[in-house]
Amino acid sequence: MSPIELLRRLLHNWPIKLAALLTATILWYQLREVEPVVERSLERPLEVVGVDAERRPVGLPGRVLVRLRGTARILKNLHPNAVVTFVDLSGVEEGPFTVPVQVRTPSGVRVVEVVPAEVSAVLERQGAAVLPVVVFAPENVVSYNPKSVEARGAASLVERARAAIGVDMDGKGKVTLVPVDDDGRPVEGLELDPAAAEVEVVGPLLTSKEVDLVLAPPPEDLRPVSVKVPARVVVVGPPKALEGVSSVIAKVDWRVGEYTTALELSLPEGVSVIGSVLAQLKVEPVKPLE
Structure with missing residues (x-):
């Protein structure tokens, strides 16, 4: 198609085409004007740019608050990551500094306020x-x-x-x-x-605890005449295993005679006693009734 033919087609019925374009433009502006404008606040991490790997700022806040303004539709669909807050330390020398907080936002979103608007720190x-x-x-x-x-x-x-x-x-x-x-x-x-x-x-982790020692009773045909045993013993074990343990039962090798014997303690799993626990016993048989 030649340029002359293209121009002829563009100018064909140009008053109608111009009127349609003006109508669409006016309608678009009217729709934009009636859409409500709202505000929204976001807390965003503060990024640092313009500083080399050999230097670090000390004392900067980790996050800042940004108040934004835009149409309800835009702000409702706005992803927080689309708003970037940062400080540019290009040209800042080592030592104390104060710089403004800058905000990058998508089209159609305006920054109303930044808290804090500027930050002070030290570049080291x-x-x-x-x-x-x-x-x-x-x-x-x-x-x-x-x-x-x-x-x-x-x-x-x-x-x-x-x-x-x-x-x-x-x-x-x-x-x-x-x-x-x-x-x-x-x-x-x-x-x-x-x-x-x-x-x-x-x-x-092991802990220790002192508890009462309780002897198991002798059989019915034996009678202890003399019994010397510790009143209390020290046991060791995990804290949970020792919870609620206030006494232990000691099994005795009951027999006739005068002797010293090691006691067998009934202990919870994972719990042991410190040292040997001995008993000095004198035991006689129970005489039958005549």
Whole structure:
């Protein structure tokens, strides 16, 4: 088709075509005007750009609050990840700084307010250190690997860190490690490599407890004349196994005579007694009635 023929077709009935275009444009604006405009607040993580791997900011908030405005339809369908909050540290020198919080939003969404609107922190050189690993298990004795991890982050934070600790509450195979200072408080802002320790339960944590000793009665044909036994004994076992144990029964090798014998204690599973428990006995037969 030649340019002249194309132009002729475009100009054919041009008043009608122009009127249709104007009508569609007016209708679109009217529809947009009647759609309600609303506001929505989102809490978003604060990202850092414009800083090299050798430096780290210290003291920045982890999240900021953003108040947005737009049509109800757009804000209702807005995914939070479409709103990005960040600070640009390009050109910022080491030391204290204050920069505005910037927000990137999709088309049709306007930023009304950012809280805080600007942030102050300190830009430091990155440091690294090797921290010992300590895993606590309230009810078990555990072994774990690794025994040390590398901590990376701002130099001042690395200097505060003294150990990487984890707590194994339920015998799981892996626990997350947290860097802590001399007082055991977490040092936030450090990265650990690796960030978790593999834990293996070796055995239950043992505690001791003093309980009453109760002798099993002798058979009907024997009568103890003299009995010397400890009133109480010390038993050792897992805390749960010792719960509710206030006494143990001792089985006796009852026989006629005067002798010393070891007692056999009836103990819960996993519980043992400290040392040997002996009894000094003098036993006579029960004389039949004449």
